[in-house]
Amino acid sequence: MTAARLRRVLLYAGLVAVGLLFIGPLYWLFSSALKEPGDIYQFPPRWLPSWHVENFAEAWRAAPFGDFFVNSLIVTAGGATIKLVNATLTAYAFVFLRFPYKNVIFLVMLGALMVPNNVTLIVNYITVSNLGWVNTYLGLIVPSAGSVFGMFLLRQYMLTLPGDIVEAARVDGAGHLRIMWQVVLPMCKPMLVTVGIIAIVDMWNDFIWPLIVTNTVEMRTLPIGLLYLRSTEGYSNWGAIMAGTVMVALPMLILFLVAQRQITRGLTGGAVKG
């Protein structure tokens, strides 16, 4: 066997191992969602499900998942849109506008990125409560409207764009809005998709904040719905919990599959152009 072939074999073995590492838990989740309650507990584990679709009905019955879906859609669509718009405008400003203390402001924003969300949790709650937004969509969406991370990604990407094109547009008499809309953003498409997906997944999966800021079952989102399925002490119906988790996770998995080409282009694009 030649060295090249050996390398190839090792490469594929490595890829398979990593693939299994990622797919294993997902397979366990999806197959357990279709198992009889007894099979889930079985040791040694049973790898093939028994097509026990009643788990989904039970999860759906235990909590109003229809409401949760609607709320999650509203919060995700609203929140991700605002995040993306904010991040785009801020990134554009940092790259193409001249204003005093630009670097200081940028550093302060980066500093905010380092503060863990948990620290601001109770302070945010009190602010939102004083505004009268507890248990409303505003309370769910507005506190996460700013995305420093998204801004940062877009800024770094915009810095790599060839300055000549923007210069040419300016000579042709284009204003900032026109430059952004017709020149910069079309070139940023892969990164926009990446930032958009990150924003969507963030909003969809967010757990602690929606739990804190909503009280009633009508305002809850999907990740909290999962909590309704789980007992605090003692007996939990794992089949229903797994089925509920599949319902929550599936939309994001599909989104990733559809958009993955753009995402990899976005993440690697900036790196090679440098």
Next chain:
Amino acid sequence: MRHRTVLRPSRPSRRDFLSMAAAAGVAVPLLGCAGGVTDDGGSGDDTSDPGGNLDQVDVSPPSQYAGRVNVAMWSAMGGVNGEALAALVDKFNQSQEDIYAEVQFQGAYAESAPKLTAALRAGAVPDVMMLADTFWGRFLINDALEPLNDYFDDEFGRDDYVEALFDEGLVGDELYWLSFGRSTPLFYYNKNVFQQIGLPDRGPETWTELREWSSAISELSVNGQPLKAHAFTGDDDWQFMASVWQFGGRLSEGLDVTIDSGGAVDAARWHQQYIFEDGYGYLAQASGTDFGTGVVATTITSTGGLRGIYEASATAGFEVGTAFLPQEVASGVPTGGMGFSLLKGAAQERKDAAFQLLKFLGQPENAAEWTLATGYLPIVKASMDVPELAQTLASDPNFNVAVEQLPEAQGSDAIRSYLPNGTDIIISGLQRIYSDGSEDPQDVFDEVAEQLRQGVEDIRPGYEKYFG
């Protein structure tokens, strides 16, 4: 990545919860200067006083209950137990025409308690709060809870409850916390294994006896692996506290930390030896699940786990036995679980209505329904005479063991109940001992005690106000 939590429903990011608990620890002392919470809220001094100055959280009554007094109950019960509670509250709403009560689930104890802290700070609170036995003390010493004595009357009071459990909510003579879903640990054993190696059909009387039995147990194997004799719990310090008592020690006397001396160190050293030198036991991720699947012969876990263990053991094909906890030099049975408190700052009309709900839940037939649905202990004496429950108690000896063990049970040591991160500190020390045979229990608990004592200094003034 924090948002991956969704893929792991079993433990939606423990780190997040711990940081929330820590955040609550920071925020609770702030309550002292939060206008309103420290006010006397019209508690007890004059019942015609319209009451406190804290608003109510959002309640959304369905149209058929419009115009009633609204009561918001914050619950920490999801799953089967949450459904059982919701069914009882629904029954309450149908049973009368003046009050509409709404159960609002706020996540498990570690999430709902910080949320109450935030709600108190923000000035809009629920009327009834479900608090675990180790959580209500923190709100008590920050003056957030309503004294309940004046709400009881001749037809509904302490006599109706199992006194030992009722009394855990007392501070002096005043009740601040009314028991509801209470549990104790039980010793679970695999009857088939015991039969196979000729052990008696009972639990061990002492830890020493368990060790004597363990060598025979560990000669068996399941699925090609040697069978372990006992699974220890490391993500809670509840079972360990029981062992400390059984070895004659205490985690603390009042707020004076004693985890670094006597029975506490003895118990830890015994468990560590049993795990590492004898090789009979291990630190389990989920001891109840391991026992239910048959990979370990005995464990100690909550009475509330019985239903789940039955289901799992039916698949694994063995019979479950339960027994009193083993002793060593003393009996040690801690209680756990939760109860309800009213919020002092709520308007009097709301507090009166809220107590009607608590009274309803304390009626024998409702308490029996709760016990049957959840597996929590019967806490209302007369509920044990309700036919369905009486029949269950008579026909399931395992369930009855929990009831018989109850007279020996007592509440947690104060350090767990009043120091907001007390259990976290103890648990982290315990995990070191259980997972590493070279850690010296004395050294670990010296460190733990040091941290606990530092925390105690901050809460002592509030504690002495109630217990001084």
